[in-house]
Amino acid sequence: MSAVEVAGLQVRAGAVTILDGATAHVPAGAVTAVVGPNGAGKSTLLRVLVGALPAAAGTVLLSGRDLGTLTRRDRARELALVEQDSPAEVSREVLDVVLLGRTPHRPRWGADSTSDVETAAAALDRAGATVLAGRDFATLSGGERQRVHLARALAQEPHVLLLDEPTNHLDVAAQLDVLALARTLAADGVTVVAALHDLNHALRFADHVIVMAAGRVVATGSPLEVLSEDLVGEVYGVRAHRVTAGGHELLVLDPA
Numbered sequence: 001m002s003a004v005e006v007a008g009l010q011v012r013a014g015a016v017t018i019l020d021g022a023t024a025h026v027p028a029g030a031v032t033a034v035v036g037p038n039g040a041g042k043s044t045l046l047r048v049l050v051g052a053l054p055a056a057a058g059t060v061l062l063s064g065r066d067l068g069t070l071t072r073r074d075r076a077r078e079l080a081l082v083e084q085d086s087p088a089e090v091s092r093e094v095l096d097v098v099l100l101g102r103t104p105h106r107p108r109w110g111a112d113s114t115s116d117v118e119t120a121a122a123a124l125d126r127a128g129a130t131v132l133a134g135r136d137f138a139t140l141s142g143g144e145r146q147r148v149h150l151a152r153a154l155a156q157e158p159h160v161l162l163l164d165e166p167t168n169h170l171d172v173a174a175q176l177d178v179l180a181l182a183r184t185l186a187a188d189g190v191t192v193v194a195a196l197h198d199l200n201h202a203l204r205f206a207d208h209v210i211v212m213a214a215g216r217v218v219a220t221g222s223p224l225e226v227l228s229e230d231l232v233g234e235v236y237g238v239r240a241h242r243v244t245a246g247g248h249e250l251l252v253l254d255p256a
């Protein structure tokens with residue numbers, strides 16, 4: 001199981017500071033929710049973790065190893081990212097899109113093995129997308145694409161799975177499926193990190209929460225402790241009320 005330690009991450013784009021010394025602990029084999037207002041730096045943090053974006057300063061340790069010292073291929077065996085609104089592949093069969101997840105595991109110029117195809121099929125099954133296997137990816141709906149991208153990341157068999165708004169485009173039942181899958185993966189030892197806008201999803205499905213605002217981590221801890229009325233009110237500029245319904249602690253929000 002792989003814990004992630006993020007220390008002092010700085011990301012800049014020209015004169016703009018996007019991450020301003022973000023520091024956080026991500027526990028191994030658990031679901032961590034990254035929450036915070038639009039523009040807080042959630043996606044940027046996930047993109048730095050996966051190596052898609054360079055940091056100007058700071059370190060990311062994966063089970064004590066500096067991620068910056070890993071090759072791209074080794075990093076891809078460790079971490080997979082499902083981006084929000086990933087670009088649509090040009091006309092390509094869904095199974096082939098999922099098989100792209102096997103790239104870091106096969107010889108550089110090798111063809112897909114039977115075991116790669118089996119792993120991809122199992123990933124499609126876990127993502128609830130088996131019926132899409134033979135479809136042209138370009139013809140899928142937003143929610144269907146989201147599931148296929150999740151399947152591709154699962155086929156990568158990462159130790160750390162990063163999900164940027166994984167419930168985006170999904171209907172309410174499909175949202176619960178994906179969040180339940182995150183919990184199952186964590187129970188299997190995968191370290192799951194999900195940027196979430198729905199604080200009630202974070203309350204219900206996360207073991208750990210990282211709250212970001214203006215490029216910094218402003219609070220971390222268990223969802224019930226961290227997502228207090230005061231903190232949510234302050235960070236989002238809303239009036240927050242914690243209530244219990246259906247056996248769950250929930251947040252009801254009003255404009256400030």
Ligand SMILES: Nc1ncnc2c1ncn2[C@@H]1O[C@H](COP(=O)(O)OP(=O)(O)OP(=O)(O)O)[C@@H](O)[C@H]1O
Nearest residue numbers: 013016017018036037038039040041042043044045
């Ligand atoms: N290349 C860039 N140039 C300038 N600003 C950028 C660049 N890339 C990102 N930003 C800014 O950095 C901030 C953080 O962006 P990021 O996408 O990480 O936020 P987020 O918390 O994921 O937001 P959202 O909830 O809206 O998805 C935003 O204000 C964004 O406009």
